[in-house]
Amino acid sequence: MTQLERAAAGEISSEVTEVSKQEELDAELIQSRVASGKIVIPANKNRQSRTVGIGKGLRTKINASIGTSTEIIDMDMEIEKAKTAEKYGADTLMDLSVGGNIAKIRRAVMDAINLPIGTVPLYEAFAIAIEKYGAAVKMPAELLFEITERQCEEGVAFMAIHCGINRRTVEMLRKQNYRYGGLVSKGGSYMVAWMEHNQRENPLYEHFDRVVEILKKHDVVLSLGNGFRAGAIHDANDRVQIQELLINCELAELGRNAGCQTMVEGPGHIPINEIEASVLLEKKMSGESPFYMLGPITTDIAPGYDHITAAIGAALSSAYGADFICYVTPSEHLGLPFPEDVREGVIAARTAAHIGDMIKLKKTDTDKTMSKARRDMDWKTQFSLAIDPERAKEIKAKRGNGDEHTCTMCGKFCANDTLKGMFENDATGTDKQ
Numbered sequence: 001m002t003q004l005e006r007a008a009a010g011e012i013s014s015e016v017t018e019v020s021k022q023e024e025l026d027a028e029l030i031q032s033r034v035a036s037g038k039i040v041i042p043a044n045k046n047r048q049s050r051t052v053g054i055g056k057g058l059r060t061k062i063n064a065s066i067g068t069s070t071e072i073i074d075m076d077m078e079i080e081k082a083k084t085a086e087k088y089g090a091d092t093l094m095d096l097s098v099g100g101n102i103a104k105i106r107r108a109v110m111d112a113i114n115l116p117i118g119t120v121p122l123y124e125a126f127a128i129a130i131e132k133y134g135a136a137v138k139m140p141a142e143l144l145f146e147i148t149e150r151q152c153e154e155g156v157a158f159m160a161i162h163c164g165i166n167r168r169t170v171e172m173l174r175k176q177n178y179r180y181g182g183l184v185s186k187g188g189s190y191m192v193a194w195m196e197h198n199q200r201e202n203p204l205y206e207h208f209d210r211v212v213e214i215l216k217k218h219d220v221v222l223s224l225g226n227g228f229r230a231g232a233i234h235d236a237n238d239r240v241q242i243q244e245l246l247i248n249c250e251l252a253e254l255g256r257n258a259g260c261q262t263m264v265e266g267p268g269h270i271p272i273n274e275i276e277a278s279v280l281l282e283k284k285m286s287g288e289s290p291f292y293m294l295g296p297i298t299t300d301i302a303p304g305y306d307h308i309t310a311a312i313g314a315a316l317s318s319a320y321g322a323d324f325i326c327y328v329t330p331s332e333h334l335g336l337p338f339p340e341d342v343r344e345g346v347i348a349a350r351t352a353a354h355i356g357d358m359i360k361l362k363k364t365d366t367d368k369t370m371s372k373a374r375r376d377m378d379w380k381t382q383f384s385l386a387i388d389p390e391r392a393k394e395i396k397a398k399r400g401n402g403d404e405h406t407c408t409m410c411g412k413f414c415a416n417d418t419l420k421g422m423f424e425n426d427a428t429g430t431d432k433q
């Protein structure tokens, strides 16, 4: 049985208990939300990995995506990227390799770390088709299901599957007749090309029951892929994207009713004033399925700094209720990320998720403790609470003046030192911490 079915049957699984401990919430509450599909726990029966709950009332989780391209194939670097993501606090990792021996790289990554692993099985299916039949459009539909099943057996914990693309949405895209950013989803563009070439319906939509059956067998979370996501600010929330969201929300409910854990993916590129609507629509139309936001990137003009443009979007998304954030690295739109980009991306996404959680979950105690440690120049506490203590210590040490008490920002003009002892109480007049 899946986590969803077990929870619906009244069982509190060890994974539910673990999530309740991590989140400091009642196990019964977690169980009821897993049963209703508002929380998912990626826990493929075929691989032991860290337990992570994603969904309503839980800390916003972040995913780091790695993987080879056809231009850079370096398995050791992918392993280093995976370890970097785990070290700096990613909750999950997606291996999106499309170059080299995809299966071998995936297995090596899974052996190297303990995080739940996500994939897009369609990538491997299309890559095999290119190698074997000379073109992605020649892929036999059956291969999609074979690869999906094989990856489930290997222990992949969640899969982005592009079920929401169908003949009607492709027709809508054609009639719309514009897209400033085209289609930026690799899976989405390959699937549309396959459908157009073969004049056939998307097998993942047509045989959705089969997709659900395969994932359910291994308790893999079905993440309904965002193939028509906007790849430009000016395409955000256009008819095609909303149509795919609507279909994905409907499929999320159908999958859930069949006992499969499901979540829905969101954009993409989006201006900040449209993020709230995006989250609201997904939550209402799906019956509160967890919402997995990719980024989202909030301006198109900052290449080299897209971990920041995405962190702004991620903080707002999380505050409005998104549950899961896919990080973006500084190399977005420019090249394949290296390990140092992974670190930047993970820290930026974790920071954004925390900013969102301060509003969504009203969790502000850590910030209060940090503020007081800063006021009192308690560096040990400051470093222990920092999202990236290593970086904080490094900067303090590099720019030090030998005075461990203050720092070189103000030196002898240190405001905290000048008024030391004046502000020891909190707003109520008593120090509660």
Ligand code: SF4
Binding pocket: 377, 406, 407, 408, 409, 410, 411, 413, 414, 415, 416, 417
């Ligand atoms: S020197 Fe300035 S920045 Fe550094 S601790 Fe004192 S007030 Fe803060």
